[in-house]
Amino acid sequence: MWRRVTLAIPPDLPAVNCVLLSVSPWTYGAGQAQESGSYLSPENALKWLAEQMSKYSGPSQVFAVLITAGQIEQFKSALSALAGVLPLPDVNKTIRRAASAQTLALSRTQIPDNASNLPPIAALSSATTRKASTAQRVISAGQSAGIGTSFDDIAAQIDEFTALAEGVASQASAALDGLAGVSAPAWVYTENGDPATIAGNMRKEPPEPAAVFTLGLVFIGDMEQLKRIIKS
Template identity: 75%
Template sequence: MWRRETLTIPPDLPAVNCVMLAVSPWTYGAAQVQESGNYLSPENALNWLAGQMDKYPGPSQVFSILVTASDIEQFSASLKALAGVLPLPDVNKTIRRSDSAQTLALSRMQIPGAAMNLPPVAVLSSATTRTSTAAQRVISAGESAAGDTSLDDIDAQLAEFAALSESAKNQASAALDDLASQSAVAWIYDETGDPATIAGNMSKQPPDPAAVLTFGLVFMGDLEHLLRMIKR
């Protein structure tokens, strides 16, 4: 049976190998496309997912997540909450399309404004760029140490590396704390058995039948660790 649950990511969640299916109002063959936008009911979303699940050889654990809404603003907000827990490419892609749909709807009601100025120049900083900079400094320190470098210079470079290492650890710890604080409320369904049979069970009583926007995820495989996302 479908139920509303709070989803979080445990800090010690290992890598999970599984099959993943995703459906959204922009999935070809699943959604209703009208002049006012794209729509997908929970029933149609589950019917589309069921057609894909039939192709998977069982038995298997199945874990399904549905985000439903009656308007685009609520839909986008719920998706962004889910992305805080599961920043999967399909989730982020649907968020971008949802945001674009909102922008398009607003632009139809507004007079075009003045062109936006370019944002101010800022340092590009991310986990990857900081790691790259730190690595370059380590290489530079090694090359300098191999040349005519004094002991004081080497000590200074080692101290800088130690500071960078400590900063990286702090950033990683902060990232884990932030991840642990994220949560999302969604419809979930989990069952073990033949995927085709489970697909039929999932489709029997779709949740939130009045919703006109739906995003669905289905995971199939050994999902013991992934199911720990459900906050008990």
């Protein structure tokens, strides 16, 4: 049965190895492309995921997540919240597609501006310019290292290194504290057994059937640790 829950990352969550399936309105063969944009209902999302899940045989654990919305703005907001908890490439890619769709929808309602505006001044950064800049820093560092170093200089460098290490530890602690404050609402479904059978069960009562934007994630494997992200 699908449940509406809050997802959050526990600070001691270990690495998880699993199969990941994902579907969005821009997944080929899943979404419905119209002139006004691409759409995907929870029912069709689960249908597409079920076809993929049927390829896996044998007992396993399945952990499914659905993000649904009726408007593109709500969809992008919900995806951004999920990315704070699970910044997966598939989630971030869907955010970019949703942002593009949102911009396109807005531009269609605006009168084009014929003014010729030059782009703002910004630092030029490319692979070659970064390599040149890095090479110059290496050369400068080498030249500095060739200068005589006194005992006081060495002591000062050790103090700087100690301060840097303490700063890194402090940043790591702050990062964990930051994770504790990040959460995202989502629909989840968990079940153990044959993935194909579970896929059929998932499709019986899809949540929010009237939604037109859906992101579906299905994790297959040992899900005991990943299920700990269900906060409530």
